[in-house]
Amino acid sequence: MADEQLALEASINDFFHRSGLTSRDRLDCYNFVENLYPGRPISPAICQGYCSMTIFVGDDLVIQFRPESYRLNLQITDAAREVYRAFAPETKYLATLPESGLVVYSMRRIEGISFKLFRANDAFIARSTYYRMELCKDFAAFLAKSWNNNNVEELPLGRVGKSIITRLKSLAEGLPSRFLPAVRKVLRNLHQIEALPWVLTHGDIVAANIMVHPSSGKLTGLVDWAEAERLPFGTCLYGLEEILGEMTPSGFQYSGDAEELRALFWAELQRHLPELEQKSALDAVKLARDLGVLLWHGIAFDNGAIDRVVQEDRDVEEVRRLDAFLDLSGHVDLDWVSKI
Known part of the structure; x- marks a missing residue:
């Protein structure tokens, strides 16, 4: 478990470093989620992507932060949901953080x-x-x-x-x-x-x-x-x-x-x-x-x-x-x- 946590921290730190962002920007991400969903448990996903940081909110919601260069195409994510139904997450744009420029999305968490x-x-x-x-x-x-x-x-x-x-x-x-x-x-x-x-x-x-x-x-x-x-x-x-x-x-x-x-x-x-x-x-x-x-x-x-x-x-x-x-x-x- 300790090794998993170290690997998780390293992958998140690598994401912010690659994106030219700071620990303050990372804190802004967590503050954004806490303010939007007060009182709900939040935790970073164990598997992080190369182009984003992903946070779980409770058992059913995913919040993802992506640099502008890796912005999602909502026409595509909507089409994926239409074609593959529950096998693709429902995705919504939430905001763009003013300091870091990170684009924020919410997604329905897929079971498993x-x-x-x-x-x-x-x-x-x-x-x-x-x-x-x-x-x-x-x-x-x-x-x-x-x-x-x-x-x-x-x-x-x-x-x-x-x-x-x-x-x-x-x-x-x-x-x-x-x-x-x-x-x-x-x-x-x-x-x-x-x-x-x-x-x-x-x-x-x-x-x-x-x-x-x-x-x-x-x-x-x-x-x-x-x-x-x-x-x-x-x-x-x-x-x-x-x-x-x-x-x-x-x-x-x-x-x-x-x-x-x-x-x-x-x-x-x-x-x-x-x-x-x-x-x-x-x-x-x-x-x-x-x-x-x-x-x-x-x-x-x-x-x-x-x-x-x-x-x-x-x-x-x-x-x-x-x-x-x-x-x-x-x-x-x-x-x-x-x-x-």
Whole structure:
């Protein structure tokens, strides 16, 4: 517990330092929350994001402080709520603090804990096949909600959606040569990917943003929709890998039952989306999955710049994810599917 507190303090301090803010600005944040919700218990979230500070108010409310450069697009967060219902938090703008310029939002707190904490605090349950089977099925059902949802057609394309070809060409020029076959395959077949439904896509599906019920492991929602935008269906399927394995000092390691769970996920996705029984549609979604892997792990974050191709010696974890995720590109063990 002491280590958790030290890590929490360090992450909050890092946020204020990166934002060019002071301890006084941090105190202003807490005073703002205390004045707005007098008498209610407040505490910082154990998992803090890179671009914000998050505070819990009671059991049902989240207050988040973000620099202007990481301001939320409320059109996007409203759309996420409309498409994914209770799996996305209801988000409202509250104020902009006059001294620090931090933008303040309130959000409905999604039930449960992050999969990252679940995995760390209750490793035996989190790694059991049964619990992750439930999570894989829930993740498939979650993604399927977007397929036939036409409510996002009016959303303008975001930074990634407007620059897919440009980014792929940069990846073809800058990635280590072993990844070039995957990039070229996606480029050759981009027309198939773009013919898929363009859906509201969460922009950062990692273990810290996947919320689960601590006693059942079932998916309760996703947090941090700041980078969400409209993209071809399947682009965020890189998130499945975060359920099937995790980063270790020696690289990204999959669990022993990963292939069984992967097959279960695809079978469940096809159950929710009969359109994927057509091989051409299923192949296009698998290509979109590869596109997502390349865009999310082939391009460095760099404080939100997302315009630099990752480098072997500089972006070790992202390159290791590329090695693991692209090696499994499009693979589904049909023997497992037949058993489900």
